[in-house]
Amino acid sequence: xxxxxxxxxxxxxxxxxxxxxxxxxxxxxxxxxxxxxxxxxxxxxxxxxxxxxxxxxxxxxxxxxxxxxxxxxxxxxxxxxxxxxxxxxxxxxxxxxxxxxxxxxxxxxxxxxxxxxxxxxxxxxxxxxxxxxxxxx
Numbered sequence: 001x002x003x004x005x006x007x008x009x010x011x012x013x014x015x016x017x018x019x020x021x022x023x024x025x026x027x028x029x030x031x032x033x034x035x036x037x038x039x040x041x042x043x044x045x046x047x048x049x050x051x052x053x054x055x056x057x058x059x060x061x062x063x064x065x066x067x068x069x070x071x072x073x074x075x076x077x078x079x080x081x082x083x084x085x086x087x088x089x090x091x092x093x094x095x096x097x098x099x100x101x102x103x104x105x106x107x108x109x110x111x112x113x114x115x116x117x118x119x120x121x122x123x124x125x126x127x128x129x130x131x132x133x134x135x136x137x
Contacts, residue, residue: 001038006031079130086127089120 009027046058067088071081 002031002034079134082123082127082130085123089124
């Protein structure tokens with residue numbers, strides 16, 4: 001994956017930095033390429049790996065740092081963050097169509113989930129507004 005000097009390079013980047021040298025553009029490109037390859041590899045594993053193996057890799061504890069890094073950055077483009085959040089919500093909602101999900105969820109949910117549902121609805125609405133604003137620009 002990334003080399004130690006790649007981590008140092010990314011940590012050294014300052015906001016507004018000009019990509020003026022061929023070396024800096026090349027390093028940025030190489031890091032993006034490695035990240036995209038890693039994401040493609042993880043998606044492939046999530047789809048095709050045996051469930052017993054996937055369950056050891058793709059856990060909430062391991063995926064949460066990525067989700068938090070994507071969605072909690074204060075300097076990130078909020079429209080991009082809303083689209084990512086919408087994607088997570090939509091994919092989670094699609095689980096309801098699977099057989100026996102309702103029975104398991106009734107046992108798990110127990111208490112009041114209205115606040116969580118309200119937050120999900122708010123994110124979806126904000127994402128849709130961001131899309132509309134992007135179209136109008």
